[in-house]
């Protein structure tokens with residue numbers, strides 16, 4: 001049995017514990033160190049991971065523990081500076097989504113990984129969601145024909161009582177859930193994004209340091225299709241997770257969370273008669289993400305999530321902001337790093 005790889009986590013809040021569990025469940029990565037500023041959270045994590053060493057300074061942790069892999073699970077605006085420091089300290093890095101709050105930071109992270117000759121990946125676990133995998137197999141089967149218009153939306157209103165409600169820390173209303181929904185549509189489209197337009201709304205008298213109340217962006221793909229992502233703290237209805245319109249069929253999916261759920265496909269028989277099909281979700285397997293990390297570290301297998309693909313999400317989110325400042329005019333995307 002070869003020695004286990006040394007794992008570390010920076011930020012052991014809401015989702016950091018899950019990273020620790022998945023890291024350990026690989027059987028090939030040992031969680032040796034955890035850093036968090038919050039004492040209560042460190043104590044809670046120490047009960048779960050008694051063999052790990054605990055730190056309040058990630059700089060000290062990285063220099064003492066020399067982890068092979070470090071997961072950065074902090075507020076969004078800290079992803080880039082912490083990830084770059086960890087790469088420079090010699091660790092491979094997993095950073096939570098969204099990769100960064102500014103596209104230039106995402107590019108700097110990729111450059112830092114290349115310079116340090118270390119691997120960088122982003123925790124886009126939602127590429128392993130059962131509903132996404134089912135929708136993807138419907139789209140790739142060709143039953144919808146050519147894609148025309150894609151929509152993905154969710155209602156979400158983060159409170160300023162946490163960092164998520166503050167623009168500087170979170171990046172804005174689109175950066176949390178929007179990182180997942182943009183990622184979904186980029187994969188469905190399988191075509192380069194030509195331009196992005198964005199629209200944001202703030203309630204009158206709202207604090208400009210808080211995230212917006214509503215945000216929407218539209219991507220125009222080289223294929224001719226469009227992709228719209230809306231994150232709303234104003235909408236009181238139940239938006240669809242997906243509405244994917246193709247030349248021969250339409251796919252819709254509600255926000256079900258159980259893998260026993262089904263999405264719907266509206267199409268027509270060869271004779272023209274309308275047909276509606278239900279397609280069961282595939283199995284959601286987030287552990288596959290960490291198993292891939294272990295495969296990558298131990299056997300050199302390619303990463304499931306390339307940093308370039310995650311940076312493209314940030315490129316789109318930032319372009320939406322630029323478009324909004326220009327009155328919603330479509331803006332071309334900067335070139336990929």
Ligand SMILES: NC(=O)c1ccc[n+]([C@@H]2O[C@H](COP(=O)([O-])OP(=O)(O)OC[C@H]3O[C@@H](n4cnc5c(N)ncnc54)[C@H](O)[C@@H]3O)[C@@H](O)[C@H]2O)c1
Nearest residue numbers: 011012013014015016035036037038073074075096097098
């Ligand atoms: N992929 C997913 O499904 C998913 C789900 C939830 C959250 N997330 C992402 O995970 C990240 C964290 O979200 P969360 O809900 O766990 O937030 P959280 O606020 O619960 O946890 C963040 C932790 O980071 C710690 N922290 C902040 N600054 C630090 C520093 N300088 N050094 C060490 N620790 C520091 C905080 O003390 C806190 O415990 C975000 O990027 C979020 O978008 C992803």
